[in-house]
Amino acid sequence: MKISFHGAARTVTGSKHIIHLNNGKKILLDCGLFQGLGAETLEHNQQFGFDPTEITYMILSHAHIDHSGLLPKLVKEGYQGKIFCTPATADLTTILLKDSAFIQEADIAYVNKRKMAKGLPPISPLYTIADANNVFPLFEKVPYGKHYKLDDDISFHYTDTGHILGSAAVHITIKENGKVTTITFSGDVGRYRDVILCSPEEFPQSDYIILESTYGNSLHEGIANTDDELYNHILETCIENKGKLIIPAFSVGRTQEILFALNKLEVDGRLPDLNYYVDSPLSVKTTEIIKRHAELYNKRVVRLMKEDKYPFEFKGLHMITDVEDSKRLNNKKEPMVIISASGMAEAGRIKHHIANNIENPRNTILMAGFCEYHSLGAKLMRGEKEVKIYTQEFQVKANIASIKSMSAHADYDDLCQFIACQKSSLVKSLFIVHGEYDVQEEFRNRLLKKGFKDIEIPNRHQIFNLE
Ligand SMILES: [Zn+2]
Structure with a gap:
């Protein structure tokens, strides 16, 4: 053999x-x-x-x-x-x-x-x-x-x-x-x-x-800190700096973990009153599948669902599939959280959101997973001051952060x-x-x-x- x-x-x-x-x-x-x-x-x-x-x-x-x-x-x-x-x-x-x-x-x-x-x-x-x-x-x-x-x-x-x-x-x-x-x-x-x-x-x-x-x-940081980490980034970027928090997230897994953590903040009574967008047709579809397979959740989620039937849904959440709705987010000036794919920021609508928001120091781009060396996400995490998105060069003025504790x-x-x-x-x-x-x-x-x-x-x- x-x-x-x-x-x-x-x-x-x-x-x-x-x-x-x-x-x-x-x-x-x-x-x-x-x-x-x-x-x-x-x-x-x-x-x-x-x-x-x-x-x-x-x-x-x-x-x-x-x-x-x-x-x-x-x-x-x-x-x-x-x-x-x-x-x-x-x-x-x-x-x-x-x-x-x-x-x-x-x-x-x-x-x-x-x-x-x-x-x-x-x-x-x-x-x-x-x-x-x-x-x-x-x-x-x-x-x-x-x-x-x-x-x-x-x-x-x-x-x-x-x-x-x-x-x-x-x-x-x-x-x-x-x-x-x-x-x-x-x-x-x-x-x-x-x-x-x-x-x-x-x-x-x-x-x-x-x-x-x-x-x-x-070694990763403890998983228990994820909702706290997210909370702190929302507070700093959206409440204090009045900026946009852009989160590149893999459609499968990471997006739902973020939704779950935001839902937990709501259950705990501390979710800031903002608009939260999942802007990716793929992420919307995969979230639907993950909702359908509740038999695979761990015991803690099953327990939680006895009190909160919808662990991936909370006030202010909008699931966007239509491309015109996606483009409209650029014109909105108020603070918001945008979760979009792909996680390495290599493809998908997240590239547009990064391009539109990277030169504003009030905003934060929050990486939430592993990024391959050549990917845009990895370049941002390495602290590169100028990045090419599509055919254009952009100055990195937004705050770049990461939550490593969310690795799958x-x-x-x-x-x-x-x-x-x-x-x-x-x-x-x-x-x-x-x-x-x-x-x-x-x-x-x-x-x-x-x-x-x-x-x-x-x-x-x-x-x-x-x-
Ligand atoms: Zn895998």
Whole structure:
């Protein structure tokens, strides 16, 4: 048996790993899009490094585009099997892939317009909305804990990782030459004591583990402070400075956490009397899905819902989908809070809001999650004084702040807790994926101290033999 890594290898996007059985069967774990890698991004996304027609089974860990975003290309290029995922992942992925396809088409239309003006031949998008629509009939929904037999030799089940709604670790059991091998793929691991989701679950002893490492070298601040942090930023920006608080937030997870925290401020009787806008059609849709999957909330939310039936709704909240309503926000001069996607400020309406508000020192741009190095969000967080948005340069005069405590990713304490259910001496190899290389090296040193022996940091397209 072999395993190969085709994305999220020494970087945090493009998650794609393949288990190769000796009989020729291949199991693809995730099929994510590379994002925010600068000039390399397109080339990485164009070349899988494997043949989609040779994949036997496709198992998806969760809906995030860096894990699911190349499924339309996989199907377009010949994958015909089922796509296994949890029910909530199917719901979220459907919305996210349609949105991603729309962006692919729009981006390429823009590029081609410029190419045509220079007399250059047009290029085609990675995939279209029609390609995305071919993915959805292939979804096979497998709930957490259900043992699913793929064939006589291969079975798998999911456990909750508490990262986003429906996120799962994949546990695969393979019989080969009379020997049983167990492999766990963590997907992305969430935090223990998340505000909305359940904590990551324990999982059975595995021979091989593929483990994410986004925050493998750092510790987050306590989650309990999120509503206080938000409150202080609203107070300073909107009440004292009479400015606008602009929050770039991922459509899945972060947006709902912010709404939940604002709702808590209302329950506590201290939510400032302002207008709060969620300005992103995608965030509005994903919030609806998260409201529909109350069976996945943790006990604290369930308890709260006995008193407050709508934990994501409060006075002053407006959900905006119409583009004209979005544009109208620019003309409003009063203090307000705008939550918009994307979280890295790389795409979507948030770019317009940042462009319109970045040169006013009364405003604050509040980053609420991980930002890839080349993204606009990362540039702002690094303190760059001038940034390019679309084709224009802007002076950064607004206050730039961040609430790191809101990360959906485990920090190293969480990751260590996640694998504490494993007897390290029985794990033959541990592969660290989904992290920056320097972070991964630090994380490896921590894991070595915990008794894990063979710890690899795979490079893109690297292949390893499994015993
Ligand atoms: Zn994720």
